Amino acid sequence: MGRMTQSPRKRPTSFDVAHLAGVSQSTVSRALAGSPSITEATRNRVMAAAAELDYLVDERAARLRRGTTSTLAVVVLRRPEDTVRSANPFYQELLYSVCEAAATRQLDTLVSLQSDDGDLSGRYVEQGQADGLVVIGSPTNVRAWEYFHELEADTSYDSPDTIGHAAYWGTPHEDMRWVRADNATGGRLAVRHLTDAGYRSIAYAGSDGNVQQQFRERHEGYLAEMADRGLAPRMIAVDQDSSREDQGRAAADAVLAAGDVDAMFVACDRMALGVLDRLSGLGTNVPGDIGVVGFDGMGAGRFSNPPLSTIEPDLAAAGKMLVDAAIDGVAQADGVRVPVRYVARSSVRSE
Amino acid sequence: MGRMTQSPRKRPTSFDVAHLAGVSQSTVSRALAGSPSITEATRNRVMAAAAELDYLVDERAARLRRGTTSTLAVVVLRRPEDTVRSANPFYQELLYSVCEAAATRQLDTLVSLQSDDGDLSGRYVEQGQADGLVVIGSPTNVRAWEYFHELEADTSYDSPDTIGHAAYWGTPHEDMRWVRADNATGGRLAVRHLTDAGYRSIAYAGSDGNVQQQFRERHEGYLAEMADRGLAPRMIAVDQDSSREDQGRAAADAVLAAGDVDAMFVACDRMALGVLDRLSGLGTNVPGDIGVVGFDGMGAGRFSNPPLSTIEPDLAAAGKMLVDAAIDGVAQADGVRVPVRYVARSSVRSE
DNA sequence: CTGAAAGCGCTTACAG
């Protein structure tokens, strides 16, 4: 490693470069920033000196002076009890796609994992650390969402070069600038493909209550499409407190007990994976006896038994929408929808 | 939103707070930083004024002056052709656990996704943006690893408060400070559990070449344990160019063609998932006819057909080791190993 | 315990 072969020395500044190149410090700054007013010859001399000294601009100073940061802050809300392996991979994927979208816009991403029971902080713009903020979470992070909701109301001044924009995934508050999957369309798509494949007695498996806004919307899409097709809706309500997988297993039991259901639209993939697990354990033929459609597009669905048909939100679009909304703002006061598509796999008969 | 209810005004500085609290700017700085030399009464007055003005320290200025950043830079190497959904989730999980480990140490994480065919940059410490650097990638990101390898050699000066530490996951260069799974132990564990379950003709499925250091180590562990138990090793070499899943499918075909193999230790979970997919498609009984063990601990393995036994690296430990190595440095010049454990699921007969 | 002042390392009017 380099530092062993040479004695440490202080990091060079633009003054050192100026001295070596025989120009003023301001010229160094301009030359390195690509100012068009600098001669090619001068620029070359400066660049050579900078390379020679291994000089790099100190971004703290540059940003302090400039007033901007070229950075997007991303807060990921996690449940305190989650480990990397038990956490819902959906949020990890969403984080990843936000980072990708930010990179496309030449923005670095300042990521902070926060949980409902720990310190919350989202004032990165006000602290000069970012030009915008994206918050990713599930509506169950109640305290965190209240915190961010209040933050929106509190911000009483604007930074010179930014308007302190923010965008949110998973907020239960309608008056925050949210980005969400087009859940209702997803619900409709599920019913559409299931009926096209010949299923008629299609149940929705999910929570009945109003805890999860996203689930409610999926359910509404399901109801609307069922009504449009003159089919009677059925609800398989699951216990709120168990894991998604166990909720799915219980839903499968309920469907089998009912005896007259031939397909299920399940609120999310993790739950649907639980459904499949129970159904295959019991020897029920999927998709023959019962067709199953999930929601999320989880990778695990490609290898389940059988592979899971699902409604997949366009994650790349989601990342881009969040970043754009956070940096540019959006016209509408509230939210924007991420498109979804139906992914056909073998948990549904071919149409 | 707040900005609608009040006219925008410039962000307050410590001078504004000082003015309102009737003290000097230095006192504001000290009071807010928690300096013990400030009276309780003074501190309260300052805090009240700061709250009143909604003042927050500008971190750019504070860090410029202080010389540190409280930030860890994390570079994630991605393949240019990958999308969020096609990318190996292992790296997303690892990124997540690095962020968690950093948060535990009160560090923010500056995340940058970079790919072999795009701009590479890892000089965050030199630019005053971070106190340390973690790079996560696969050995296949050849150009990127060469870049970071050279960077280590180039750094010819030290920052005043940091030594420009870095730690790497996935580097093919032995002389960089790497963190890796304990692959050899993983290979041994796989063989151990397979033989304990009564399997005798255990093949290794993976690449034969030396492309993937990690795979080579897993193979070596397998070979060593097989030798210790007096069993004859078998290699099922896979085609380098197809997808992991297809490599797995081909390996399954090869095993079936051979006819005398009763178990497989597969180089990684994605490949093992391909093995399972083909085996179940062909009606082969797993674990009855053939036992399968993968490597990685991928979430999808919990729902595959049958659920996949696997060697799981401790991801939380991996994140912590990377962060610690990057910030504190480590004693040894080269690397440290992340512990692995055997996760028993139904792709192996119960012992 | 508090204040006046220097200075971190840049960018950018302002002159010439």
Next chain:
DNA sequence: CTGAAAGCGCTTACAG
């Protein structure tokens, strides 16, 4: 096209 100077908003010796 280039330079001298101001200033971004802090922290921290140095005095008292």
